[in-house]
Amino acid sequence: MTWIVWRLQRPLFITLAAGIVLAVGGALLLRAVMTADIAAAGLADCVREGLQRGVGGACGSRQVMEFQNAWGNRMWVAQVLVLGLPVLVGVFVGAPLFAREYEQGTHALAFTQSVSRTRWMVTKFLVTVLPALTAVVVIQLAVAHWVAAAGELGPQQSGPFTAISFGVAGVSPAAYALCAYTLGMFVGAVSKRTLVGMSLALGAFVVIRFVVDGFRESLGTTTRVTFDDPFERVDKSAGLTVDGGWLTADGKEVTDTSRYDFSDCATKDSTTCYHEKGLVKSFYDIIPADAVGALHLAEASIFVALSAVFVAGTVWAVRRQV
Amino acid sequence: MNSTRPDDGLVRVRGVAKHFGRKAAVSDCTFTLPEGSVTALVGPNGAGKSTLLSLVAGLVTPTRGEITVHGTPVRGRMHPDVSFLIQRRPLYDRITVREMMRAGGALNDRWSAERADEVLDLLAGVDRDAKVGALSAGARTQVSIALALGRMPKVLLLDEPLSDLDPLARDETLRIVMTDVAERGTTVLLSSHLLTDLGDVCDHLLLLDEGRVQLTGEVDGILADHRVLVGPVGTALPTEGAVVDVSHTSRQTTVLLRGGPEPEGWQAEHPDLVSLVMRYLRASRARRAPARERSRTGAPHPS
Numbered sequence: 079m080t081w082i083v084w085r086l087q088r089p090l091f092i093t094l095a096a097g098i099v100l101a102v103g104g105a106l107l108l109r110a111v112m113t114a115d116i117a118a119a120g121l122a123d124c125v126r127e128g129l130q131r132g133v134g135g136a137c138g139s140r141q142v143m144e145f146q147n148a149w150g151n152r153m154w155v156a157q158v159l160v161l162g163l164p165v166l167v168g169v170f171v172g173a174p175l176f177a178r179e180y181e182q183g184t185h186a187l188a189f190t191q192s193v194s195r196t197r198w199m200v201t202k203f204l205v206t207v208l209p210a211l212t213a214v215v216v217i218q219l220a221v222a223h224w225v226a227a228a229g230e231l232g233p234q235q236s237g238p239f240t241a242i243s244f245g246v247a248g249v250s251p252a253a254y255a256l257c258a259y260t261l262g263m264f265v266g267a268v269s270k271r272t273l274v275g276m277s278l279a280l281g282a283f284v285v286i287r288f289v290v291d292g293f294r295e296s297l298g299t300t301t302r303v304t305f306d307d308p309f310e311r312v313d314k315s316a317g318l319t320v321d322g323g324w325l326t327a328d329g330k331e332v333t334d335t336s337r338y339d340f341s342d343c344a345t346k347d348s349t350t351c352y353h354e355k356g357l358v359k360s361f362y363d364i365i366p367a368d369a370v371g372a373l374h375l376a377e378a379s380i381f382v383a384l385s386a387v388f389v390a391g392t393v394w395a396v397r398r399q400v
Numbered sequence: 401m402n403s404t405r406p407d408d409g410l411v412r413v414r415g416v417a418k419h420f421g422r423k424a425a426v427s428d429c430t431f432t433l434p435e436g437s438v439t440a441l442v443g444p445n446g447a448g449k450s451t452l453l454s455l456v457a458g459l460v461t462p463t464r465g466e467i468t469v470h471g472t473p474v475r476g477r478m479h480p481d482v483s484f485l486i487q488r489r490p491l492y493d494r495i496t497v498r499e500m501m502r503a504g505g506a507l508n509d510r511w512s513a514e515r516a517d518e519v520l521d522l523l524a525g526v527d528r529d530a531k532v533g534a535l536s537a538g539a540r541t542q543v544s545i546a547l548a549l550g551r552m553p554k555v556l557l558l559d560e561p562l563s564d565l566d567p568l569a570r571d572e573t574l575r576i577v578m579t580d581v582a583e584r585g586t587t588v589l590l591s592s593h594l595l596t597d598l599g600d601v602c603d604h605l606l607l608l609d610e611g612r613v614q615l616t617g618e619v620d621g622i623l624a625d626h627r628v629l630v631g632p633v634g635t636a637l638p639t640e641g642a643v644v645d646v647s648h649t650s651r652q653t654t655v656l657l658r659g660g661p662e663p664e665g666w667q668a669e670h671p672d673l674v675s676l677v678m679r680y681l682r683a684s685r686a687r688r689a690p691a692r693e694r695s696r697t698g699a700p701h702p703s
């Protein structure tokens with residue numbers, strides 16, 4: 079049973095293998111060239127330390143600008159590609175899985191043999207989903223390996239919570255790919271048309287990603303950081319700011335200062351002025367940078383749960399198929 | 401050896417109905433297929449032949465009724481003793497015949513590679529290294545039959561096995577099937593529009609119309625029970641027996657009568673299988689479009 083699924087999907091596996099080889103080869107090559115560029119421009123320290131500390135020094139120089147002009151876009155394109163991989167898996171691997179059999183009538187061939195529909199489904203699912211997920215994860219790691227070589231000069235400087243950086247890291251690409259794949263499989267099995275299934279999978283997955291993106295922040299546990307100076311800002315690299323504002327002396331949160339009139343302050347110094355009005359501290363609720371792994375897991379669990387729903391839907395659709 | 405006692409059937413269908421939405425594709429079907437019989441399933445297009453075959457195969461779950469093969473019920477999946485040749489002959493087009501046979505082995509609990517090979521070797525033989533998608537219609541049917549017989553079935557269901565085939569391939573395909581019947585006593589239910597081809601091989605008939613069984617039983621018995629009556633236009637229709645079909649030419653009236661004694665005033669003879677089925681099909685069409693048919697033939701609405 080495994081053999082026949084493997085044999086029928088051989089072109090797909092060849093494509094996946096070629097994709098892996100190209101991506102890994104390309105990423106390693108680009109990493110090597112980029113590392114050489116960094117060394118030649120003498121930016122090795124900036125990779126570790128980033129720009130802030132180097133302002134005025136070597137890291138604030140023209141070399142950094144030149145490096146980022148040359149490599150920024152390339153790394154961005156590679157990360158967007160990783161971000162798009164799950165969609166490709168859903169559209170080109172998931173959606174045709176059952177839809178193409180229905181279109182060609184070959185599902186009836188399988189149904190008239192003694193293998194049960196459930197076993198047929200499970201085998202088809204596992205034999206294709208494992209290589210597809212493997213390809214996604216390997217390409218993800220290859221690109222991450224390359225991008226990491228740019229350190230603080232690359233996307234890392236914006237922290238791990240940006241839409242792109244978050245989506246290409248941790249368990250996220252695998253979870254997205256599983257969800258897109260099962261979604262494609264489900265809409266393909268229901269619509270019984272490859273093209274319809276592909277379009278639906280694409281549209282629905284983009285919507286799902288967008289919606290979950292909208293409430294991702296609320297999945298993480300926040301830590302409160304407070305400053306005695308109401309104007310001190312939290313360091314961007316500390317984490318993702320979810321909420322912020324000021325605290326009164328008795329600990330009340332104030333996020334809207336429009337009802338305060340600061341014009342009658344005795345002093346021009348804003349800090350003292352705020353203190354005078356009772357806004358003694360500033361606070362930030364942040365998801366710390368080192369908690370990004372937990373946020374990945376929390377979000378992934380939503381996508382895995384959705385996948386389970388899509389798998390159940392597919393089982394239902396295939397069982398009722400004549 | 402072919403017992404036709406109703407309780408002795410290898411395949412028993414009791415009160416089976418299948419509805420797709422509100423439309424009934426098959427209603428209240430009851431019949432048996434005796435072991436070793438070869439039954440022709442005939443009926444007009446849309447009579448429910450394919451649905452009935454799918455029901456017996458277990459591809460479709462009946463809305464009502466029960467189907468048993470060898471005493472075990474068929475429900476929701478393929479019965480191990482049944483093979484089904486689907487009208488569209490679905491096969492994996494992109495692999496070779498050899499790989500297709502290997503797939504047959506992989507997809508079945510009981511599989512005889514020798515039997516499948518035997519079938520492929522029959523006639524001109526099928527090239528094992530050819531891509532399935534590149535085969536002629538005849539060779540494709542042969543591969544489908546090899547796949548069906550490799551399952552070592554006791555019951556073989558064939559949906560339009562002869563459609564798309566040239567006369568030689570038709571003859572050869574029937575020969576493959578009949579060899580299996582002769583050697584293994586396989587029970588066959590086959591649907592076809594090619595009545596002349598079926599006449600030689602079928603000993604039982606199952607006539608389906610609008611999802612209902614019109615006739616079922618041994619061909620000889622059915623033919624003996626029917627008479628074709630020919631008489632001058634205006635002869636009074638027989639009162640005993642059931643008038644199946646009436647047709648007119650300018651001079652004479654032809655009647656298909658079921659049961660009853662030989663009536664007075666008519667030339668009577670027993671029909672052959674082809675003319676019997678033809679007249680049933682025509683009566684069925686007249687029932688479906690009574691107004692148009694009556695105006696064309698001038699015949700009264702047949703019952």
